[in-house]
Amino acid sequence: MPAFSLDPPQTAWCAELRTLAAERLRPLAEKGEPGHVNRALVAELGQLGLLERLFTSGAVDLCLMRESLAYACTEAETALALQGLGAHPVHAHGTPAQRDRWLPRVADGTAIAAFALSEPAAGSDAAALELRADAGASEPAAEPDGAARWRLTGEKCWISNAPEADFYTVFARTTPGAGARGVTAFLVPADRPGLGGTSLDMLSPHPIGALTFDAVPVTADDVLGEVDRGFRVAMGTLNLFRPSVGAFAVGMARAALDATLAHTAERDAFGGKLKDLQTVAHQVAEMALRTEAARLMVYAAATAYDEGAEDVPKRAAMAKLLATETAQYVVDQAVQLHGARALRRGHLLEHLYREVRAPRVYEGASEVQRGIIAKELYAGREAAQ
Template sequence: MSAFALSVQQQEFVRLVREIAESELLGLVGTGTPGRVNRDLVRAMGKQSLLARLYSGADDSRSAAAMDLCLLRETLATVSTEAETALALQGLGSYPILLSGTREAAKRWRPHVLSGEAVAAFALSESEAGSDAGALSLRAEPDGDGWRLHGEKLWISNAPDADVYSVFARTTPNARARGVTAFVVSGSSSGLSGEHLDMISPHPIGRLHFDGVRVGPEDVLGEVDAGFEVAMRTLDLFRPSVGAFALGMAQSALDTAIAHTTSRQAFGGVLSDQQAVSHKLADMATRLEAARLLVYSAASAYDAEAEPTEITRRSAMAKLEATEAAQFVVDTAVQLVGARALQHGHPLEHLYRDVRAPRIYEGASEIQRTIIGRSLTR
């Protein structure tokens, strides 16, 4: 991992996180049901205070520094993508509640989320509202001083196992993003059900059905009809850290490729003596380092409270380049290692499946390019 722009304290943090991941988390990876929430792993991260790093500050409600979040996710990903994803989903799902929820909602859920006893989820996507999040159609119909939720959510990570959801629903018809409200919804709510979806890489993800789920004014996150802002604030923080997750996977793939090519005997020497191979390694390392600098730049802009448009642009750049670079690095590593890299159980086989999804979720690469382009021309 590059030490560029990292303080001594940050480098020590990276060392500590890796030590915890290897000694306390790795033994729990793969022990749960494939594709479902590994609650023992989430609780272990709570016990080790890793979840608490997501939220810190004098008022106990501020989010952690974006740089800390990126270093946390990047470091965990080099050890275990399952552990990294479990932590990231906990943060993504709880961020709207802890920062935009009522005092009562934050008080109710904060201790359980940070201890790992309550699993959180971010419920934005729908079958017809993925990249076009403003098109969502989950209905919030007025019911006294509250609402009843009707419809479905799809591709929701941690569903249907989560204990609490940040749910985005339409409170004003035909208003696109201006008519969306965010709500906190308990996983045990009457009328809420769901099912798990099988994916190419085992991942806790599913569909949610809302059949008249009741939410009250105390469940609103932020303001009525201003839920899209809650979602975008969340994504501005987490998009660079998706890039950090990709960096961790890419670093692991590069390390594996270097170890193989510098020890594999071929053509009268080690494989890395071949110029075609050494140049591939050079390209992998260069793209990885360039992506890392973009991720750190985006995190620094967020922590420095730069202009919102700059934060959004840098976040989009970081997620775009880091996820695309990771795809290249992992694919090239597989090519260099050869057939054994595709054998079930090989580290690269696992990474090859895991690296594909980040180019889609939290805004596909095409959406990131649109965000960047608009920021340059408006």
């Protein structure tokens, strides 16, 4: 695969996105209430045409958007990403009726989407989820119109945009004891009877909550994809969004690196500037090296996705793993080189320090990514024999 580099239009577009994020999106983000959906911010993303690009662009463009927005406004980046994560299953697997009802509203920022996979006892082991889709009889009940009907009973937890989303992509067990092969994806509007939720007070500033399902009714018209094949919907979505989580991380790392370059070049210390100390210069070089390596792996994975390569799961896992671990390292080192000022409320690095931790956990923790990589490596070895 050729090395990734930006062409002039892409470079200009990324610069434009960083400017828009700083001048139009960050003021709206600052007016938002931490832990709650910022609908004004989402609406502005829609007005700028960025949400529509979630459904018209490939993985590389998604990564460019997430990296560029993250550099200047992490809240805007996350709001955009969550719209994509929650709505991509509808875009990729929805019926014409589902798509017509929800995708235009997601694109213009008037409907909030959410991806509801994790549960209290099934986070990293997503195939072990227990939310039940109980049929009205021993088999999905055949209604007069031929629609199969189920009742969803159980809980979801750590769901971004919950409980304030307008609809949820929900993964439930339709066949007990079947592991990943017994899961179905449903599109569940937030106003369905029996669906409730609460907000969770988390370190990350974006909204995260828990959902409760008390015999929530769903029909065949709510199925995304095929019955008992919902795990494919989930993994297909994650294979697209995992590299872009890496792009989010790279955007934060680049912001931290640039702040560190400015600070160490201007800060007087020990009779000179901080940058003149070999220890500091080498540390900054290491931060830059790791950031660029992570960035290249992210865009290699995104390019592989867009080209339909066979090794997308492995590349996606590698990109997310390396980029999120790298961003944690770079932001931490940036804080160290800035000293106490970086820990003061309102400082860029104080904000990034809180933001950078969660991506190592969500959409598959780092340990899960290592497991995926190893599984794909051994599967490739067996296929070659």
